[in-house]
Amino acid sequence: MKKSNILLVDDDEIYLFLMEKTIKSLTQDLVVNSFTDGEQAVEFITACTEKQIDLPQVIFLDINMPFLDGWGFLSEFKKLKSKIENHINIYMVSSSMMDKDKKRAADFEDLTGYVIKPIHEDKLAEIFTEIYHENW
């Protein structure tokens, strides 16, 4: 069974390193791609749609990033949505527990969830189970 990609978007490289490590410890079947800002992630998704490459099923999106932040990415993603066939689960990931951010996140219907850093193994497993059911 062929597994789809996971996209990590965060400017914190250590966070990326840790996430990749955690995911790998959970499963070897999932392919993880990571970008350090929203702009690169948008470019990647654009490229995928153009080249008919399968899109990732899950995106973990940080809010605070240079060049294009999480909110900026979501606006750009909305524009690309018409070209995307699959459903993509986007999780907003933030160290912020501020209500302001949570409320803002609720306004985006493309968001699947809001996750607060750090993401532990069991939380990840829960998310994967929800998306892939028992198939991971």
Add this chain to the structure above:
Amino acid sequence: MWKRVFKIFISLYLPLLALSLFLLYSQKKEQIRNLSQYQQRDTELKKNYLQEQCYTFLRDTYYWSTIKYPLDFDPIGNHEDFMKPYLELINGITDYDQFRFLDLTGKEFYRVIRKRSTSIEPDSLQDKQDRDYVKAGLALKQGQLYLSQISLNRENGIIENPHKPVIRTVAPIYDANHKKIGLVVINFKMKRVLDKIKSQIAGNNIYLLDESHRIITSSLFKEDVPYEFKTKNSSMDDIFASNNTIYEKDTTYLSNNHIWSFHPVILNKTTFNFSSVVNSSSEIITPSNWVMVMENPPSLINAYILNSYQGFVMFNFCAIILLLAISYIYEKKRAQKDQFYLEVENKNILLTEKSNQLLENNSVIKDINHRLEMRNRQLSEFNYLVSHNLRSPVTTMSVLIEMMKNEKEPEKLSLLYPKLEQVTTSILNLSQDINEYVSIIDNSEIKVDDVDLFSLIDEVKNDFSETLLGHKTFEVIVKPEAWRNVQFSKFYLKSIIQNLMSNAIKYRKNNSTSYIEFETAYEDKSKVLYIRDNGTGLNLEMHGDNLFKLYKRFHRNISGKGMGLFLVKSHLDALDASITVQSEVGKGITFKIIF
């Protein structure tokens, strides 16, 4: 209060008093004039009465002188019958007191006297040649009549008692041959006439004087002709020592509050027609030139004008009461009004004070509010910093440490250590940045000076001169048209210029002449500074929200910490200034700072 009432009263009453005094005066004058006129008329009436009486007496006498007496006229003897009818006539005229005929030597040859009022009797004949009226009678020419002085009757040189004032008329008599045979002398009783003359009409005093000012009769004296038996107070001059009377003509005048009327009765040398025949007038010869005098004494005048005085007093009394009442009411109203105005004014002052206080409070509150808002914004910014930027590496570190705890293989563990170091370094950097920010927002007493913006720009420009050496041209253009100096913190302003100039240099376009331009202006009475460059510009649609936030970078290929504009905004916020931005990609950026 009463003093003011009195003042108003006086100001109202004085003109009224003056007017009433004037009216009283003119009324008095008019009344005295009326009194004078009445008195003048009365005096004239009395005078005419006296004159009429004298004319009546003289007419009788004229009648006796026109009778043609018989030759050798002897009324007692031969001609008793002739006299009989005349005797009846004499008896009938009750004014006759004595009727006599005198011969040309002055001896009586006929004499009848009235003993009782209804009958006359013959009396013993007397020789009267020494008497003045006989002498004057003998000297009479034809056509002349004599009228004597009024005097008390004397018998044989002694004043008859009771006093009997008489006047004598004398006329010559002629016989049938027109020969003068003697005189007719008639004594007229003057009591009736004098009583009538001195009878008072309206209480005026009446005097009849002879030409020597001796009183003949007066309302003041019971007896007539007092000078004949009295030495004192029988002359007008005795009674009124300072009397400057004019006797020549009718005179009425006011003197010392007495009204005097003098009407001379002058009969001497006047002619009068006593007969029925025209042009046969007789000349009157008389020693007596009388003066009819009337006096209105002060008591009478005062009584006459008493009504005016009463009216005057009554009017003034009423006026005083009324004006006092008016003054009192007016003053009271005025006082009430003043009180009311005063209260209103006081309230107004109080309200104004309160209003000012409220305005002041309002501005203070507004100021405080503004500061609170600012502080709130800063705190929220700080909160954000902590919750995002600080929490993020801390959570990362906690994950890292947990992972290191669970890692059994030393090889893999050694890979994790440098990561931990990396995280701690970033936490350190972050804490330094936060420190810098906190120092800005916590600095409540920033030193504000009158800062010369353009010398500051020159200073900052020199800091970058080394960096710019060997590069393409970069120009700093200044346009200090509107203003040069601004009230601001010199330190903050320098930092702002440094950051903006640094950005303009960093994000300049390489293929053209770059510049940064500082222009001052006034907008809505505020000092405004425009900072323009012709650098790469920015997509504000994408980045506008994050432009002034910490650690936001918008150019991938240019190094930057994402701190510059954040500090600029923080500095401006701290001193209540604001910044806005306008930009287009590839066409540069314009900042507008409003102080």
